[in-house]
Amino acid sequence: MIQIKDLTVTYESQGECYEALQQINLELPAGETCVIIGPSGCGKSSLLKVMAGIIRDFAGTVTVNGQPVNPERQRIGFIPQNYGLLPWKNVYENILLGVKIKNQINAATGETLTSLLEQLGLTGLENRYPAELSGGQQQRVALARSFLLKPDLLLMDEPFSALDALTREEIQHVFLNTWREHAISTILVTHQVEEAVYLGRRIVIMSASPGMVSQIIDNPLFGVEDVRRRQDFFELTLALRQQIKEMKRNGAK
Numbered sequence: 370m371i372q373i374k375d376l377t378v379t380y381e382s383q384g385e386c387y388e389a390l391q392q393i394n395l396e397l398p399a400g401e402t403c404v405i406i407g408p409s410g411c412g413k414s415s416l417l418k419v420m421a422g423i424i425r426d427f428a429g430t431v432t433v434n435g436q437p438v439n440p441e442r443q444r445i446g447f448i449p450q451n452y453g454l455l456p457w458k459n460v461y462e463n464i465l466l467g468v469k470i471k472n473q474i475n476a477a478t479g480e481t482l483t484s485l486l487e488q489l490g491l492t493g494l495e496n497r498y499p500a501e502l503s504g505g506q507q508q509r510v511a512l513a514r515s516f517l518l519k520p521d522l523l524l525m526d527e528p529f530s531a532l533d534a535l536t537r538e539e540i541q542h543v544f545l546n547t548w549r550e551h552a553i554s555t556i557l558v559t560h561q562v563e564e565a566v567y568l569g570r571r572i573v574i575m576s577a578s579p580g581m582v583s584q585i586i587d588n589p590l591f592g593v594e595d596v597r598r599r600q601d602f603f604e605l606t607l608a609l610r611q612q613i614k615e616m617k618r619n620g621a622k
């Protein structure tokens with residue numbers, strides 16, 4: 370369970386302080402996916418950075434399974450926009466990196482790694498370096514690394530944004546299938562409404578700067594087969610898009 374209570378993040382720039390996030394309250398049950406969406410600059414990345422332990426200066430409380438968030442004590446997977454792969458390490462070494470750093474290689478690691486390679490369509494690419502992979506393949510390596518670590522919390526900051534539309538849909542599908550097997554608590558930031566509806570069991574809509582939680586949607590379409598072809602999928606994405614547009618307009622006033 371991830372719990373955020375009264376979270377406020379204040380930045381200082383050119384001698385002035387301003388709130389990037391204001392009084393955020395959120396709860397995410399273990400083993401669910403939550404997608405955060407909202408206008409540019411509303412503090413989505415800042416929220417992820419707090420949960421990743423990168424931003425430590427904040428007001429309020431953030432706990433993972435009842436303990437204050439702490440990447441040294443908890444396993445927190447973070448996939449940044451550029452995937453975070455080390456260019457001098459091959460696919461196999463990059464995937465192992467997370468468990469190696471956390472000193473968590475055990476008897477089952479090899480078997481889990483082999484099955485992740487298969488699930489994510491990476492078998493045969495183990496010895497390649499990131500520069501020898503497509504964007505979609507690099508993204509899948511980053512996912513394999515995170516799932517191998519079995520994190521208490523997986524954070525993804527616009528993880529599929531650099532991919533072309535078709536590859537993006539394919540990787541979203543691969544992600545969801547892999548996630549189903551491992552049921553890892555995941556929080557994902559996106560700008561794309563379709564992605565939010567496809568991947569978010571919960572969808573958190575944030576309002577424009579300073580970022581606040583505007584609405585939390587219990588997504589009735591999450592996990593529904595062939596959902597992208599359904600009329601109600603189209604209608605929900607349309608409604609969300611409209612809501613975010615209005616928030617942008619209100620924020621710009």
Ligand SMILES: Nc1ncnc2c1ncn2[C@@H]1O[C@H](COP(=O)(O)OP(=O)(O)OP(=O)(O)O)[C@@H](O)[C@H]1O
Nearest residue numbers: 380381382389408409410411412413414415416578
């Ligand atoms: N290190 C920093 N110092 C000062 N201000 C910052 C810092 N990082 C972010 N900000 C500001 O805080 C606000 C929130 O930024 P953040 O990157 O969290 O938003 P975002 O919703 O992720 O944006 P985008 O959707 O454009 O990626 C913005 O106004 C940004 O300019």
